[in-house]
Amino acid sequence: QAVVTQEPSLTVSPGGTVTLTCGSSTGAVTSGHYPYWFQQKPGQAPRTLIFDTTNKHSWTPARFSGSLLGGKAALTLSGAQPEDEAEYYCLLSYSGVRVFGGGTKLTVL
Amino acid sequence: EVQLVESGGGLIQPGGSLRLSCAASGFSVSSNHISWVRQAPGKGLEWVSVIYSSGGTFYADSVRGRFTISRDNSKNTLYLQMNSLRAEDTALYYCAKIDYGEDYWGQGTLVTVSS
Numbered sequence: 571q572a573v574v575t576q577e578p579s580l581t582v583s584p585g586g587t588v589t590l591t592c593g594s595s596t597g598a599v600t601s602g603h604y605p606y607w608f609q610q611k612p613g614q615a616p617r618t619l620i621f622d623t624t625n626k627h628s629w630t631p632a633r634f635s636g637s638l639l640g641g642k643a644a645l646t647l648s649g650a651q652p653e654d655e656a657e658y659y660c661l662l663s664y665s666g667v668r669v670f671g672g673g674t675k676l677t678v679l
Numbered sequence: 680e681v682q683l684v685e686s687g688g689g690l691i692q693p694g695g696s697l698r699l700s701c702a703a704s705g706f707s708v709s710s711n712h713i714s715w716v717r718q719a720p721g722k723g724l725e726w727v728s729v730i731y732s733s734g735g736t737f738y739a740d741s742v743r744g745r746f747t748i749s750r751d752n753s754k755n756t757l758y759l760q761m762n763s764l765r766a767e768d769t770a771l772y773y774c775a776k777i778d779y780g781e782d783y784w785g786q787g788t789l790v791t792v793s794s
Contacts (some may be wrong), residue, residue: 615787621777621780653784661726667739668729670723670726673723
């Protein structure tokens with residue numbers, strides 16, 4: 571089974587920009603992996619921010635965007651807010667089998 | 680309104696079996712892809728299994744051969760039969776409807792594998 575890798579932790583200043591990445595042990599991440607990004611805050615169920623690489627939900631703040639960058643899936647946060655402090659998980663699909671990354675703990679400080 | 684309600688969790692000894700249920704409302708389980716996702720205490724998310732609308736199923740390596748996902752269309756309910764349980768299966772188990780850009784999660788049911 572593939573291993574999906576994320577930065578364990580990142581820190582961003584309020585108003586700053588940060589990019590979280592999601593890599594695959596099998597090689598470059600492509601749109602065919604249908605990358606998802608989830609946000610999870612303590613005590614809550616996860617919530618989808620981005621699906622199928624770049625698509626946002628109605629509740630996804632405009633400051634979040636998804637892309638493919640350097641062979642990885644990427645989640646960019648532009649203009650970080652204190653409420654963006656959370657755990658972020660990517661999910662990749664491998665012909666039906668899905669694999670989560672280990673998560674990135676994002677601190678806004 | 681779409682709702683997913685899990686049940687069936689509890690304390691079980693290593694090697695034991697447990698069946699989780701996920702009662703769905705607001706949509707038909709037979710027409711949708713639905714996943715099981717788990718989260719060990721203080722740990723990250725782990726995808727467990729999915730059943731497609733076609734009936735096709737997929738599993739994580741960590742549970743393949745021990746867990747079976749199924750559904751009862753007449754009860755509009757999803758199941759996860761878990762056999763040969765191990766301590767590392769201890770987690771909060773969510774059912775989730777997250778394909779095609781949807782985002783519905785249950786509240787989770789806690790499974791604790793311990794002697």
